[in-house]
Amino acid sequence: MGEMFECVLFTASLAKYADPVTDLLDQGSVFRTRLFRESCVFHQGCYVKDLSRLGRDLNRTLILDNSPASYIFHPNNAIPVVSWFDDADDVELFNLLPVFEELSKADNVYTRLDQLREQ
Structure with missing residues (x-):
């Protein structure tokens, strides 16, 4: 992923x-870059990852997260995933590789994500 994207760890966990x-x-x-709880916004009892704080073009920014509450400010940038709990056979991220490859070439992630959601 590091070859296709600038990867930023953004977690609500403590550093x-x-x-x-x-x-x-x-x-x-x-x-x-690594961002921790102090970089989140505490909103309605949840730690929200406000992508606008990254200082990046949101048209080219994705958030991959297992918690919809974490990306409520930017749902159109989100790729939801299920929580991972020590499953050695989990291949969810591997299966998303073709999606990431497509999105890495997109000028606007909103347009491409909308198309993918409609499929």
């Missing part, structure tokens, strides 16, 4: 927990 876990998982240094 003291998420940073060491990310160090273990991100051996190839794919995440260019």
Whole structure:
């Protein structure tokens, strides 16, 4: 993914927990930026990932998340995924590779995501 996108870790977890876990998982240094709970907006009892705070073009920004509450400010940028709980046979992200490849070439993720949702 790091070859197709600027990958940013944006989590509602506390940095003291998420940073060491990310160090273990991100051996190839794919995440260019790490954002933790303090970068979220506390809104109606939930930590929301406000993509406008990234300072990136939202027409070219995606959020991949298992919690719809986390992306309520930007639902049209979202690719929802199911929660992962230690399933060695899980291939959800692998199955999304063709979608990511298409989106990496899109000038506007909204248009392409809308098309994909209609299929």
